[in-house]
Amino acid sequence: MDDQQLSRSLDSDDPAVGLRAVGALHRLAEVTEARYVALARERGWTWEQIGDALGVSRQSVHVKHGKAR
Template identity: 70%
Template sequence: MDVTELSERIRANDPAMGLRAVGALHRLAEQVEALSVAQAREQGWTWEQIGDALGMSRQSVHAKYGK
C-alpha cells in the first residue's frame, strides 16, 4: 500500500478502510523504528540515547531490540 492509497483510505468514510490504513501505518512505523535503532547501534549509540530519542526507557528499547 503506497502513501497515496493510505491517504485515500484515511479520508474514506468507511471505517474498515481507515482501520486497514492504520494497521499499514503501524507496520511501516515498526519497520522504520527497527531500521533506525539498528543504525543507531551501528553508529555507537547507547540504549539510553535511543530510548531518549524514542521517548522510551533504555530497558524497554533493549528488551525490544537487544537480541
C-alpha cells in the same frame, strides 16, 4: 499500500478502510523504527540515547530491539 492509497484510506469514512490504513501505518512504523535503531547501534549509540530519542526507557527499547539478530 502506496502513499496515495494510504492517504485516501485515512480520509475514508469506512471504518474497515481506515483501520486497514492504521494497520499499514503501524507496520511501517515498526519497520522504520527497527531500521533506525539498528543504524544508531551501528554508530555507537547507547540504549539510553535511543530510548530518549524514541521517548521510551532504555530498558523497553533494549527488550524490543536488543535481541541478537
